[in-house]
Amino acid sequence: MPVAASLPLSKTAPERVLDSAQFISQHSKDVFVPDAGISKAAQEIIRRMKQAGYSTKEWKRHTLTPSVADSAAIEWIFVVDALNFSFWSSQKDACSQYTVTLDSKPYRGYWSLCAAINRAQREGKDITRAAFYAYASREELEHVFRTDDPGRQEEMPLLDQRIEVLHQVGQVLLTKYGGKFINVVKQSQKSAARLVEMVVRDFPCFRDTHEFLGRKIELYKRAQILVADVWACFEGQGDGQFDDIDCITMFADYRVPQALCHFGALEYSPQLMEYLRQSEQAVRQGRGDGAQPPEPGLLPSGHPWEVEIRGNSIWAVERIRQEIAASGANVNAILIDFYMWDYAKAHPESMHSIPIHLTRCIYY
Template sequence: MPVVQQCSDAAERVLTSAQFISEHSSDVSVPEDGVRQAAREIMARMKSTGYSTAEWKKHTLTPSVADDAAIEWIFVVDALNFSFWPTRADRAEQYTVSLDGAAYRGYWSLCAAINRAQREGVAITDAHHYAAMTAEQLAHVFRTDDPDTQEPIPMLDERVRVLREAGQVLVEKYGGRFANMVAQCDGSAQRLVELVVRDFPSFRDEHEFAGRSVCLYKRAQILVADVWACFEGRGKGRFADIDCITMFADYRVPQALCHFGALEYSPRLRAHLEQSEAAVRRGDAPVLLPSGHPWEVEIRGNSIWAVERIRQHILAAGTSVNAILIDFYMWDYAKEHADHMRAIPIHHTRSVYY
């Protein structure tokens, strides 16, 4: 099996964790033939669409200007970027935030809620403000369009705790600005991940697997990646070691990896996931995988390793790419082709880590 790229610190821990998980998995595998085919298809698709960091700012909800205000917006969004899968099958009953005539669900509902709050005069990206916000104030920020018919945002209590805790850390250690934290890293993505994981407990995505501590650091890494993408790798978003960042192990990208043939589940795991999906379609509660469950860790760890193997194949073919762009592309692909991938089940875990 190929060895991981030569990075250090956080990125090395994530990649070595992913490789260890892949080597010790019982129910998730990374088929080499599937990886090779996925690499060819993804490379061709990314080339044909000219996929790049510029895609990040094309969405109407993301900041259009790369400045300190954008950095603070990114931090708040990524501090709260976890657990958006719905418990109701009917889209009309799912958590929804509408803005400028468009209805948003999933991750985009969070972005819409933050932007709506800013328009309403809430200083939601000011750490001094959100560190002291009450649960009632934050519940209003994250309100759904129709509370009588739609489910509320998942894990509201955890979001209140995470945001207030993050604000307090920024105020106490970084003058109330995540931009100051970015500046301390001297252009090192890995240093920034290290600081985020050290100072913010909710970003500390670490678990026990096969007798060893493993780390996946989904939100810490995507936080750095979003700053990099917003600035298109320039200025305050220039990180010399950005290619050491891995993919961001959630529940949508594994679905896309299965679609491309780069991830494979055992019959018993597949049966569990299909049972959970069937429950949601019936309107029943899904069959949850607890955070840190061996199956959950296998899915996430093998996803990181599958993207790393895809990246290595694309690099060997002479095309420069990092795991961030592959992840961004696959997440966009999964959202765009959700109906075509409906037969591929996702795992259901309520967690602050993704």
């Protein structure tokens, strides 16, 4: 089998992501970025962002994120983004989903991870210290990530893979960076592109690459959101200052594509839309594990449909960014992504008719 051609290494990692996204968009058969939809979405999104006064300050306003921008926050961000993947639940009933309650509030999805990390810190577990998590036992980590009611609720999805990821990244930090991610940040010399490159080079679990039509494509969702979270936490100052932060693309996951469809900036073919709707039903009924499209079920990581959804999402947000810039406003892909993710989570009723793609993997 021939080796997939790589994109030019003379370009930075974020540039290669953008090139990958454009290539995917140009050759997609079932996912589309409509010109008219982009223009309308850009106008609506920037109007809403201005109305809400949306900025990097939103990051620290979330209850569970660090409120102080310091070295401890950077280590917290690294652990969370190392584990920031696959939170969708196959359980239709919320009472059966993986849940972590903190301060009397139950959290599910991505926020359940943040709540579990914060709960562990309150219980005296040094969960953000590499010397601990690099060699923590399965029993210790099962306790850290326990659900509220194990007899009734599912466990955290992909728990085995999360434990493996923690061991991997912790050992790399101890071996190469004195056990602290802040040392990686400092070595990037205030370059977001360099930091992404270092992360995907030294931490294998962040290498979000696939093959599409014989070409190696790079998406790097977690590596880029890691940089973006550090930048947002520090509001672009101190250790969170990156002189080239605007090179970062959006973070191709489940919810932002859903929001892009809602705003008309992304379209699926009738065949793909029907597959996604049937797959949601099949997975919730306990079917579809191991099914191969077009048979409804889990969509394999790297399948052309999955790559088309993620690649076109990146390209759609880039097109939206360009449209907003042409109107005279200054907003990067990070803030557009953050806003759309927050919007999707805050308006589930608006998103109800738009299915997400159900892929289980460590990349997002």
